[in-house]
Amino acid sequence: MVLGRGRSQHRQQAIRANNAIKENQKLREELRRTETIVSIYTKHRWWMEEQASRSYEMIRFTEYRPSQIHRVVNDRDAIFLGIGSYGSVLQCKIGEKTVAVKIPNNRDSRKPLPSMREFNQEANKRALKMQVAILKKIRHQNLVTLIGACPERQILIYEFLPNGSLKDHLTESGQRRRFTWKRRVRAASSICSALIFLHNTEPYPIVHGNLKTSNILFSKDNGFARMLIGSDTHKTQLDVSALGIILLQLVTAQEPKDLRKNVLSKLGDIIRFQGKSMEQQHEVLKSIVDPDLKKCQLDDAAEMLFLGLKCSDPNEKHRPDLAADVWPLIEEMKSSASHRQG
Template identity: 40%
Template structure:
């Protein structure tokens, strides 16, 4: 009986210790309950924020997709416009190719300018007068150089031919010459010179700053091209009257090294 009683006491003691242990653990859990509840609330709040962010991300993705589709459409439209412009450029080049570089007679020059009608004169300076004209169904600008020096027709044509081979999008194209009258035939640009637009403030809309900056950039580009050529090419007469504008206000530099075609003036300048 004493042995049984001893075992029961031991079992009772074990159960008491186990009960105390469970009681302590339960108290710890009760103490941790507010913290866990707070963490649960925070988790719900974070979950809600993440849901809102996901919704915003989806909306942003839809917006980006719409913008991408719009840009794609504009890109395709721009490509079509570029192809159209290329076609026009090719057509213009084909027209210019018909008059690639020719020697015209004085009678042709006279007929093209209506016998040098004063109303057709579009420029005048130390390097000669400029007339607009219609030459072989193409609008041209004809520069009549001063008659000075002893340079022959062959030498004049050779120098002009060399200058005609210098090509750049912002250089006026030299189409041909008239050796009899020491004339140069250029492509015609319908918007006049930069000087014309500066001098006609109030009569014509002023050039926007964007257009002015574009013109300055184009002139810098062509000058860099000329100066980096081998041998280096010097324009020799850069000024607003020699910066011409086409119908789209693309600037082109004219009178490239024209002083080289007038021996006497070249000597005076040097």
């Protein structure tokens, strides 16, 4: 009986010790998360103060009448940029300011709204009104600014960023060669920072919901990546998974379809990978990493690949926390890349 009681006490002590370790881990994670959010919001405050002093246009939102939009999009200097999931995108001038005008699919700014048979007019109006109400208030150094809208024509007006999208930088060979490891890690940091900002807004988190390389644009002045945002009602985990795929694309320069499966089949899990010799690890990485990447430390590439795999894990419970786990790691990579001048 004494022996049994001793075993029971030992088991209880082990359970208490294990619980204490778990609690300590949670506290450390929460501390990292808090430090990250404080850092990101501090940088955001500085940026907002700088923008407010430099350009009132950056913090002002304008509602336009259909007649104003008609003149803008039919100006001879308007340039068709392409078609996205929302609709056509034009580069236009409003006064002296160059803007990007997004016109919904099957819409012409001169024509009246479609009939009920073509499309649920009122539902789309309400959806756009809700979207604009959210997006017009958001200002962040890594988010493309919504500077205006024409609700009657369901047209959105964004600041214009001239340096192309992340997709352009990863798919066009000339741009890809100039898209160094240092710039890729900095892009990853910008995207992650913007997501943390959105996911921690009050009173409710904002979910991007359509995060992909064509929605990551580059500014002219500093080359920072800035997300073209929507607002969605999905869970924030959707954005975490999408970020994971983008991290894999930054390393491989491959299309997203089946990318996770292909990388995982070559890389394996982290335990199996670390069990290989250094030479074997490098051979595996060389078969995955974008060959146009120069001065890329393969160890850093492996770290970003495994981070991308974790973020895009099909089981969302296995995905890391952006603020506590992902951003600190990416910041370490960014610091390392800056020191190497890659």
